[in-house]
Amino acid sequence: xxxxxxxxxxxxxTEERNLAGFVETYVTRVEKVxxxxxxxxxxxxxxxxxxxxxxxxxxxxxxxFRVRKAIFSTASTKYDNLASRLLFKSMGYKELLVTHNPxxxxxxxxxxxxAYEDDIIFYKRL
Ligand SMILES: CC(C)(COP(=O)(O)OP(=O)(O)OC[C@H]1O[C@@H](n2cnc3c(N)ncnc32)[C@H](O)[C@@H]1OP(=O)(O)O)[C@@H](O)C(=O)NCCC(=O)NCCS
Numbered sequence: 261x262x263x264x265x266x267x268x269x270x271x272x273x274t275e276e277r278n279l280a281g282f283v284e285t286y287v288t289r290v291e292k293v294x295x296x297x298x299x300x301x302x303x304x305x306x307x308x309x310x311x312x313x314x315x316x317x318x319x320x321x322x323x324x325f326r327v328r329k330a331i332f333s334t335a336s337t338k339y340d341n342l343a344s345r346l347l348f349k350s351m352g353y354k355e356l357l358v359t360h361n362p363x364x365x366x367x368x369x370x371x372x373x374x375a376y377e378d379d380i381i382f383y384k385r386l
Contacts, residue, residue, distance in 0.1 A: 295331055
């Protein structure tokens with residue numbers, strides 16, 4: 261996986277310095293779209309969920325994407341991942357249903373995001 265040779269990971273820690281969650285990101289270029297930031301994976305340990313950590317990790321990723329001059333922040337997930345869908349929706353992301361929007365741009369996005377097994381691409385202009 262070429263894009264994953266240079267990912268940037270941000271972690272969230274508790275006051276006791278326990279790992280609570282992380283977000284793995286990278287920046288890439290998509291033809292006819294431009295430079296995009298990709299949230300490849302985000303996870304918060306079950307015991308630390310619903311405290312705003314997921315949101316703060318997405319925020320951190322967006323900050324990094326802006327510094328890298330990306331014009332969009334993106335992520336992807338499966339249709340039934342409600343927690344992820346609501347997290348991204350609450351932060352202003354739009355949903356692109358992959359199966360409802362076939363075409364070259366979506367194909368390029370799927371490739372850029374390694375979203376081969378996902379149904380939904382989230383995107384937000386930065
Ligand atoms: C998705 C995930 C990262 C959210 O982390 P989190 O720290 O619990 O999220 P936050 O506390 O910041 O929640 C932010 C918003 O997301 C939504 N949300 C998060 N978890 C939710 C859930 N289980 N059900 C419904 N909405 C949820 C809510 O809108 C929430 O806002 P609110 O608390 O004001 O209602 C976490 O559930 C997780 O690690 N899931 C497993 C891994 C995964 O599926 N990753 C996503 C792959 S793209």
